Amino acid sequence: MYANALNNGSAPAVQFGIFTVGDVTTDPTNGETPSERDRIKAILAIALKAEEVGLDVFALGEHHNPPFVPSSPTTMLGYIAAKTEKLILSTATTLITTNDPVKISEDYSMLQHIADGRVDMTLGRGNTGPVYPWFGQDIRQGIPLAIEHYALLHRLLREDVVDWSGTFRTPLQGFTSTPRPLDGVPPFVWHGSIRSPEIAEQAAFYGDGFFANNIFWPKEHYMRLIGYYRQRFEHYGHGSADQAIVGLGGQAFMAKNSQDAVRAFRPYFDSAPVYGHGPSLEEFTEQTPLTVGSPQEVIDRYAGMREHFGDYQRQLFLMDHAGLPLKTVLEQLDILGEEVVPVLRKEFARNRPAHIPNGPTHESLVAARDAELAAAPGADAVLPIRQEA
């Protein structure tokens, strides 16, 4: 089965990395606000640092309103691709609702060639009301848009010539999305959602990955969402429930001494755009996966995630928001890459059953496709990853 075929090669079983929303936020400790240029350059520096400290993935958000700067993810990821060797470039998230699926297909296939395959993407609906009308869409149609747009994107990445008509986009006759995906294998797709069973169903239907950002709400909520996705993944015949491809977000701030971490992070937490001026740092760290403390506390918290969610394939951390200065973020990445992730890799490998797929890479997807073709030459294989050609 497809999920079984992903477990090959020397790629890490669990991919560790960082994801950023790319907010421009005033540093509450000194009142300084970085310019857009400074923030964009900082994001690029953070991505390069991720590779330097041995992380596997860098994922960039997409936003079309201040205070966020990353409106053009593939431009930034293209730069990072040229400056790195191993890092998988991903998104968190690519807006499947307001972007034209044709442009997503073109942009990410192009990036795939430039990055020698080190590309995947996480699709999301976005949650800022005005962005929908700015791009000619209606937020009340968020889920139908995500479903129809992805159905088209899925075909554009797999079929050389597409005839298509739907509700939300002008029809296509004889359209070829160029360039074709590298090696005839599309970028792996994760579907991100924080609350909608429909999106978990979509990920399961296609045998794609499901990414739960896991940072804003208690884990119990995400456990139900992921449990649902796993069961439906099995229902659609892509593998057993525990072979479904799961990614999780997370959030940490560390110092050698736990109290120093709390003291340093508290002003950023207290005025953070997402949760500031609400619950206390102590309440929020208790109720969500945010962990502020020593590297060992972060290791303990995240090593326990697989007990709640099952063995999974990708763990991303949010490290650079709320006005944290670049210098601090780079220090945090040193700790994450040198002290935390190596231990987590060992912890996650412990008792991990052999049939659990590794985090998908371009090489593993190509191998899975080749294995499928070798097993059933000439057959119209029912696989999420295939090329009609």
Added chain:
Amino acid sequence: MTRSGRTIAVISAGLSQPSSTRLLADRLAQATERHLVERGFGVEVVTVELRDLARDVTNNLLTGFPSPTLSRAIDQVVGADAVIAVTPTFTTSYSGLFKSFMDILDPDSFAEMPVLIGATGGSPRHSLVLDYAMRPLFTYLHAVVAPTGVYAASEDWGSNPDDVKPLPDRIDRAGAEFAAYVERSDRAGRLVDPFAVHVPDGAGVGGFQAH
């Protein structure tokens, strides 16, 4: 399905301790319970004092998720067979705390919910808060609002009661009427969990079909 028990959640949005809002809420719950017991039903009443949850409600507005304490309160309210909602009148409407609590609930969670509305105020001249503020809110949520709501002004509790329709009579009438709605409600017995896999084979959530 017939069940001989009914659960009624009472939302009291009073801010002072003790509060006349809580007093009215308790009286409405007692009257409803009395009439249901007469009809042969066992009644469980759970009361949610919003004052005790005020910080948690604000935090939920900011973070998007409820604290464990608030989560239990929400589950009690949306999982009940019926709700009695009572608010003080502030600036011609329900209190901000009451509205904030309603704002954090899933918009679908009150569909078909029998609701008895009540309000308190310093003057009887605010009594239309029931029909200009409370009733439209619950109608928007697709709740079933009982025709009779009860408004209690300060004077209703003391020296200048309404001689023709005193507060106890109005409470009893509302309770009797509401009991009939509660009797017909079986909401608590058929709550649907959107994350439980209950879709039949071949039909998926969001229109997906099996291969």
